[in-house]
Amino acid sequence: MSSALADAPPRAADVFADLNPEQRSAVEHGLDEHGVRGQSPLLVIAGAGSGKTKTLAARVARLIQSGADPQRLLLLTFSRRAAGEMERRAGRMLHRALGLRATQAPPRLPWSGTFHGVGARLLREYAPRIGLAPNFTLLDRADAEDLMGLQRQALGLAETAERFPLKATCLSIYSRAINGESRLDQVLQEHFPWCFPVHDELKRLFKAYVEEKQRQQLLDYDDLLLYWAELMSDDRLAAELGDRFQHVLVDEYQDTNRLQATILRRLKPSGGGLTVVGDDAQAIYSFRAAEVRNILEFPAQFDPPARVVALERNYRSTQPILEASNAVIAMARERHEKRLWTDRASSERPQLVTVEDEARQAQWVADKVLERREQGLRLKRQAVLFRTSSHAAPLELELTRRNIPFVKFGGLKFLESTHVKDVLSVLRWAENPRGRLAGFRVSQLLPGFGPASARRLIDAMAPAADPVQALRAFEPPRAAAASWTALRDLLASLIGDAQWPMDLESVVEWYAPHLERLHDDAPVRLADLEQVVRIAQGFGSRERFLTELTLDPPEASSDESGIPLKDEDYLILSTIHSAKGQEWNAVYLLNCVDGCMPSDLSTGAQAQIEEERRLLYVAMTRAKEHLAVMVPQRFYVTQQARHGDRHLHASVSRFLPGKVVRHFDKLGPANQTQAALPELARPAMDVAARLRKAWD
Structure with a gap:
């Protein structure tokens, strides 16, 4: 126990009084005035904008306030920054709850970090007991690809007459098989069907890759989880680690893969002391092998089942935006039941904007962005979201032409x-x-x-x-x-x-x-x-x-810096995946048509379609006050210019049927007001008359 706790004066006033009833229920789970009452597992379904971080930090603080040893508390997040923010928030609450003096530091959480970061620490410590070299070196993604490429060449797979996957693809296949705890043939059939004919060669390559890593005392990212899971397969070591961590709290549980779920089950087989927080409606990372079934099936994994607390009060968006978002996710085939609500009333509903094509879409968005800027909404508080980076290309040209500065997320690490x-x-x-x-x-x-x-x-x-x-x-x-x-x-x-x-x-x-x-x-x-x-x-x-540094690298370097952005303000352009966890006053969602949302590459299975639906939900719930969903009716085909004006007609996304669209105000050619027609009816010149006169 920290010395700060030992010297603390009597407990101060209730610092959790500003939590809403559902947040308070999650924070107090298994606790009473005498401390820890029970150890049953807890699942917190935290809707978008419902104060998830605040709730989890408050639970950490409440556990320590009730006598839990900070040294025996394991907090797992998906970034070191998230872990640091959680620890800072919990520390501020503990300062007030324990009545600590300003000069006293709150108890530290020595075991807070990412799955991979904690795994690396544990493997250093347990290496001699599991036959691992303690001075192993960690490979980053690029180095792992290079090592895979060397083995690919050494086995002669780069010299075959038929096409063989490149090193990056080989590593992706290997990584998905490891993180998804899947057989190689299953991974190939579902995600890389064109690689299935080289199944046996890939198996031989991966064996050589593993042997070479072991020969050189190297571990890649996947090994940090794989070796940790294998360590936990020993009953004695699993019991030792399970006892070492009295409480285990996991953030963003919907983003865990099967291997991470296995680690948690082996760490806490009965679920005692286990708290997981997440939102199945925001599970959008299956391409990283994240498994939504982890959170959907979590309660039933334990006997008795885990308690479920849903956080439904939203502190971000207006009620009309939430009504539309709720309608989208209500059509999901399988989900944890919840309905977001807020006391932020508004007369402005989301807009469903139909435009002729992508060029008109770019013009409409640029016009609206500048209009809101003149009304006092800075560019930084507005964001344009899209399913795929290429969807923003026409808009980028329009913004450049009109001298509207913007930042697009992406680039070298x-x-x-x-x-x-x-x-x-x-x-x-x-x-x-x-x-x-x-x-x-x-x-x-x-x-x-x-x-x-x-x-x-x-x-x-x-x-x-x-x-x-x-x-x-x-x-x-x-x-x-x-x-x-x-x-x-x-x-x-x-x-x-x-x-x-x-x-x-x-x-x-x-x-x-x-x-x-x-x-x-x-x-x-x-x-x-x-x-x-x-x-x-x-x-x-x-x-x-x-x-x-390998596990959590800085983002930017001179290789990507380019010309410094000297504008005092700039518009945000982002893929939906990169936008998760962010919020803006105004959000414009591009290309909400079938083929783009859902992507035509993600309609091969029902699970893929459901994830695309969740992507739309995530995009919509980023908006605080203004939301525009764009529907271009026509897409030009530019690959074969010799065919002239070739285009495809698009239909509104299947995720926006009538029962959802009724929550939107519809704008577009079919909904123009009559006031605009007289202006259109006054031509600047009469070409027909001039052509007739030419023959007088």
């Missing part, structure tokens, strides 16, 4: 930048000298050091009992002799006597001249590396830095 990967690869190689990928990359940074020499070096280091001795004994190519000495001495010092974070400063100092030689914009990229050095100051060891 920080760790995908070549210069950052170079520096981190030096650290990874020093941390794990058997890591072939890192060694292969770093050694070829030297002028005159080609792939053949790199293979010779890593082949010499792999079996060596003393990697430093192997480095000193290596004979570099003559052209690289001068630059090799500096790299050899750097690696020897990093392997032999790690001094963190000075290690990173030494690597950047070594890399700087190579950076100038390899990149024209070296000063800009050097600023990125200085940022990496600053980030490193917050980590206690090289291993911790490499693990955490």
Whole structure:
């Protein structure tokens, strides 16, 4: 128990008084004035905008207030930032609830983080007990693809007469099979049917990939969950971990995959002390192997069944927007029952806007965005959402033409930048000298050091009992002799006597001249590396830095920065997937027609169609006050220009039948007011008369 708790004065006033009855019920589950009363599992169905984060943070605070040990509380989220925000909110509540002085810090939650982050920590700790090398190196997605590609080449699969999946596709297939706990043939039949003829070759490739990872003491993202689940398959270790964590709380449970659900069931077989929070209506990540059935079937997994508390009061949107959103999701074939409501009354209903084509759609949205801006609604408080990034192309042209600044979510991740990967690869190689990928990359940074020499070096280091001795004994190519000495001495010092974070400063100092030689914009990229050095100051060891930076990387780098955005305001453009968890005063949803919503690539199975319905629901519930759903009637086909004006007619999305549309105000050609007609009836010129007169 934290010392802050031991020295706390008597309990202060009720700090949970502002919770609504349903939130309070979830927070108090299994508790009374005497502390923990019961340990039955709890499922909180948190509707969009219903105060989910506040409720979960309040439950954390209430558990600790009731005597739960913060050291034995496990909080699992889907980003480190979410875990940090949860801990900050719970801390503020505990400050008031326990009457702590301003100088006293609230109890910390040492076990809060992502599934992958917690898994990495546990595996470091339990590695000797499960036959895993404690100094394993973590592969990011790009490195995992490269390793898969090397095995693909080594097995001759890149040289077959018939098409074989590329390395990225191979890794996606492998990852889906692992996270979905599915057989390879099932994954191929359902998600990659064109790859089914190479089933046996893929199986051979994945076996080689696993063996190579183990040989080099490497773990990829999927391994962090897979090894954790395997650790929990041992009854003794599972009981030990289950007892270690008295309470387990999981955020965004609808986004978990089958492997994560297995971990939780093995951690808490009876469900005692387990709280999961989520919304089945917002389960939209099946492409990442998320399984909506985890949350749909959660109550029935335990005996007696888990208690279900639904949070239905919405603090974000107006009632007319909620009525339309409720109507959309009410048509789902299977769901946890709830109906969102709010006391935010409004006379403005959502708009269903029919336009001639995508060009007219872009014009209408741009007009409305500027109109609301003039009314005082900043561009940043408005967002245009779309199912697929390409849907925004005509709008981007229109916004550019009209000088309306915008930001579109997407781009390179920080760790995908070549210069950052170079520096981190030096650290990874020093941390794990058997890591072939890192060694292969770093050694070829030297002028005159080609792939053949790199293979010779890593082949010499792999079996060596003393990697430093192997480095000193290596004979570099003559052209690289001068630059090799500096790299050899750097690696020897990093392997032999790690001094963190000075290690990173030494690597950047070594890399700087190579950076100038390899990149024209070296000063800009050097600023990125200085940022990496600053980030490193917050980590206690090289291993911790490499693990955490790989699991939760910064978003931007000079590789994608482009021209700085100097406008004081800008419109938000975002895919629906990227918009989840966000909110704006005004939302415009593009292309709400069959073929786009649902996507024509996601109608092969009923489960896919249901997820597309949930995507529409997520998009609509991002809006606070204004919602416009756009329906272009015609899409031009541009791939075959020789056919001239080829186009397809579109129909409104199947998710908007009559019983849903009645919650919208309809705008468009069929609903124009008569006031506009006189203006259209006054032509600027009479062409017909001029043509007749030409023959006078």
